[in-house]
Amino acid sequence: MGHAGFFTIIRPANSFVAGFAAIVAYRIANGTLVYDGILLMAIVTLITAAGNVINDYYDAAIDAINRPGRPIPSGAVSRNAALVYAGLLFFLGILLAGFTSLLCLAIALFNTILLVAYAARLKSTPFFGNVTVSYLAASIFLFGGALAGVNRVPDMLPLVAITFLAMLARELLKDAEDIDGDSAGGADTLPIRIGVRKTALLAFVFAVAAVAASVIPSLWWGAYYLGAIALVDIVIALAAFRALGCTDPGCVKSTGSTSLLKIGMFASLVVFTLSAVLL
Incomplete structure (x- = not known):
């Protein structure tokens, strides 16, 4: 296993765009960009990355058919390593959320639980799984607004x-x-x-x-x-x-x-x- 797999599995472009969207949301809600916006970006990027990893952990068998080039089915990252990696990313994201507001922390915790539940169960639930991941994407703007007040x-x-x-x-x-x-x-x-x-x-x-x-x-x-x-x-x-x-x-x-x-x-x-x- 190479280090590149641990970078690829977080889908860095998606995670970064999610973090950037959080900064945009905060700018729209607050009208300014202060250090809180950078903190917000880090939180969203980490939790999004963790969600991507845990999703690949649970989808290893399906990805072996649909997307065999992904890190786990290709052998670049083992399933056990991916599970530990996801836990670490979630922990860091929630830890940083503790330095924001109570509402932001609550959203971060709720979204973390929802991301794990989605990967483990909800993804295979007709339509409700689609609604869940759509909410998670949209909640980035809620998160930005919550930090502004x-x-x-x-x-x-x-x-x-x-x-x-x-x-x-x-x-x-x-x-x-x-x-x-x-x-x-x-x-x-x-x-x-x-x-x-x-x-x-x-x-x-x-x-x-x-x-x-x-x-x-x-x-x-x-x-x-x-x-x-x-x-x-x-x-x-x-x-x-x-x-x-x-x-x-x-x-x-x-x-x-x-x-x-x-x-x-x-x-x-x-x-x-x-x-x-x-x-």
Whole structure:
């Protein structure tokens, strides 16, 4: 086993983006960037990384079919080492959360429990597992608002809704792509139950809802934000639209919808960042 596997398994790009999103959330809620924002980024990055590792620990058999190149099935990291590694990352994240506020600490603890429960049980629960991971992504904005003060949390709800709905659309399409491996691993996902076509339609509905929710921040960020987010909305809507009509996992993969949705969500974070700083 090499050290590179322990870096890869945390999915550093995803973990860093999650941490960066926390700083953006704090900037939006508080209007400033102080050392608390850096602390917030560290907490979210660590807990997100831990969640990625524990997810790979529980998904080793499924990943051996769907994603054999990942660190555990490829042999770069052993399952036991991954379990210890995840525990260490969770501990460090929660420890740092103890230096913030009581509400932030509560969210960090709750999300840690939810991340473990998701990896161990909830992932194989039709739709509820998708809702769980979508909440976890959206809760980064709650976390940022909570650090700025309880009274700032409601201001973050539109961004929470946008992230939650777009992530839910992507998670459903990812499950549609992974039917073969999930079936072999004993997972019971929504696409397995209702089929790829209906899942793709549901994902499109959530993507459109995310687009609708993205208009709300224009009430305080104005026309410049609306113009920028409209471009992102086109990407998100198009991504989900491309999977409509698919009836098998191969078709969903060939559309590139999940990758396009990921690009759209990253672009929305860029728009949120620029709006928070400039508008």
